[in-house]
Amino acid sequence: MKKIGWIGLGKMGEPMAKKIVQAGYSLTVYNRSAGKADELKSEGAFVANDIKSVAENSDFIISMISDDAALNTVAMGPDGVLQNAKPGSTFIDMSTVSPVASAAIAETAAAARISYLRAPVNGTVMQAEASTLVILISGPKESFDACEEIFRKMGDKIFYTGPDEQARYLKLCINMMVGISSAMMGEALVLGESGGLDWEQMIEIIKNSAVGSPVIHYKEKTLKERNFTPAFTVRQLAKDFDLMLDTGRQSEIPMPITSHVRQNLSTMIATGRGDQDFFAYVEMLEELAGMKK
Ligand SMILES: NC(=O)c1ccc[n+]([C@@H]2O[C@H](COP(=O)([O-])OP(=O)(O)OC[C@H]3O[C@@H](n4cnc5c(N)ncnc54)[C@H](OP(=O)(O)O)[C@@H]3O)[C@@H](O)[C@H]2O)c1
Numbered sequence: 001m002k003k004i005g006w007i008g009l010g011k012m013g014e015p016m017a018k019k020i021v022q023a024g025y026s027l028t029v030y031n032r033s034a035g036k037a038d039e040l041k042s043e044g045a046f047v048a049n050d051i052k053s054v055a056e057n058s059d060f061i062i063s064m065i066s067d068d069a070a071l072n073t074v075a076m077g078p079d080g081v082l083q084n085a086k087p088g089s090t091f092i093d094m095s096t097v098s099p100v101a102s103a104a105i106a107e108t109a110a111a112a113r114i115s116y117l118r119a120p121v122n123g124t125v126m127q128a129e130a131s132t133l134v135i136l137i138s139g140p141k142e143s144f145d146a147c148e149e150i151f152r153k154m155g156d157k158i159f160y161t162g163p164d165e166q167a168r169y170l171k172l173c174i175n176m177m178v179g180i181s182s183a184m185m186g187e188a189l190v191l192g193e194s195g196g197l198d199w200e201q202m203i204e205i206i207k208n209s210a211v212g213s214p215v216i217h218y219k220e221k222t223l224k225e226r227n228f229t230p231a232f233t234v235r236q237l238a239k240d241f242d243l244m245l246d247t248g249r250q251s252e253i254p255m256p257i258t259s260h261v262r263q264n265l266s267t268m269i270a271t272g273r274g275d276q277d278f279f280a281y282v283e284m285l286e287e288l289a290g291m292k293k
Contacts, residue, residue, distance in 0.1 A: 001026050004150065005058030007051055007074055007081070008095070009036040011231070012121070013064035015128040016094070016154050020062075021045045023153040030054045051077075055084035060147065062092045067239055068101040075105050087113035090143050092150075094119045094135075096175065098243045099165040100250075106139075106164070115143040120171035121155065124231040126218065132156045136174075138167035172247060175240045176258050179278065181215050182237075183261045186282035189223070190289055200224050219279050228280035237278040238265040 002025070006017040009031040021027040021043045028046040029037050030053075037047045048054045051074060055061055061081050063074050071093060075081045081091050082105070091114050093105065102118055109116035117139035127133045133155035137144050144160050151158045161167050185206070192202045203223050207216050222228065241262040248255045264281060273280055286292045 002059040003028065003057060005048070005054035005061040006030070006040075006045075007054060007061065007063040008032075008065035008070075009040065010064065010066070011125050012094075012128050014039065015125060016064060016121075016133070017045065017062075018043055019128075019131050019153045020150065025150070025153075028054055028057060050079060051081060052079045052084045055081045055089075056086070058085070058089065060090045060092060060150065061085055062094060062150075064094045066095065068097050068243075071095060071097050071101055071105065076108060082108050082112050082114060085112070085114050088115075090115040090117060090147060092117045092119050092147065094121055096120050096171055096240055096243070097168065099168040099172075099247055102165050102168050115140055117143055117147060118165065118167045119151065120167055122171070122174055123155075124218070126231065128154070135159070136161055136167040136170050138162045138164060169247070172240065172244045175237070176244050176255070178215050179237050179241060179265075180257055180261050181213060182219075182279050182281050183264055184211075185216060185219075185223075185279070186285050189282050190285045190291070193286070194289065194291065222277060222279055223282070226283070228277040228283070230275060230277040232278055233275050234265055234268045234278050234280070235274045238262065238269060238274075241265060 004020055004025050004027050006027060006029045009017060009029060017029055017040055021040060028048050029040045030048045030051055031037050041047050065071060065074055085091060091109055106116050117137055119135055119137045122134040131154055134157040135151050135155040136159050138161045148158060161170055203220060206212060207220055241258060244258055245255060245262060268281060268284055271284060273284060
């Protein structure tokens, strides 16, 4: 049986890795901070003490980690994946990172004869727990074909988008629209509230209207209960907006709405909301409107 290695057991990585071990694969996990692997161990995963041993002993190495800096450390360092994985193995990074950082990984992987798939995901913790993530993949097509069944354990919509950084770009495009949706929804709800609408009924009707996109559907409970415990934090979204704006700047792609929403995220972070769910934007607007509950 092919051996899978997993690096990064954060909010997303843990439930995703669990699906792999529950599907019967031989899985070895590593997380930088000790303790987060306990749950996976109880499910039957092996726990490694370092990335090097995960890389040396796996046919497929998957990472789900924070950002460009984390990816560089995990993939490029002397004790990282690309220095230690076997030629012929496959490295799959599922994090949200920049196309530039990802292209540098691709170059190093090719030199080491390691196949590299970019596989960022859409959806959040709830979808990871239900194996209903949308997975966007780019890289060598034959590697995608070899890994498709692994992806199908974590997601139900799997898209192969091209040989290079296409999946990285698409992930940024979609997150841009998700982030802008949260800003749009926040403004609409505060205006509605000021007009005396019932909070829950307003959300219910918007959800069922022409603008009731899937993101509004899966944020329904968060908004109705005003419970902004994070599935995806304001800081994480700000990181993604920086990736979009940096990437756009390189080709002079104007993104005025994205720039504006990035400023809102700064305001949220500066007012102590950085670790809340990004849909908490509505609460900041209520405060600015002088109507905070
Ligand atoms: N949360 C979501 O809803 C969501 C949805 C789609 C995509 N994403 C993307 O998926 C990725 C993971 O998100 P998450 O919510 O799971 O993040 P998270 O809960 O903050 O977890 C981040 C993981 O990365 C590890 N990490 C960070 N820096 C590292 C380093 N230098 N070396 C090794 N490991 C490092 C962390 O280890 P420690 O435990 O030691 O800190 C942790 O396991 C991000 O790129 C995010 O943008 C998130």
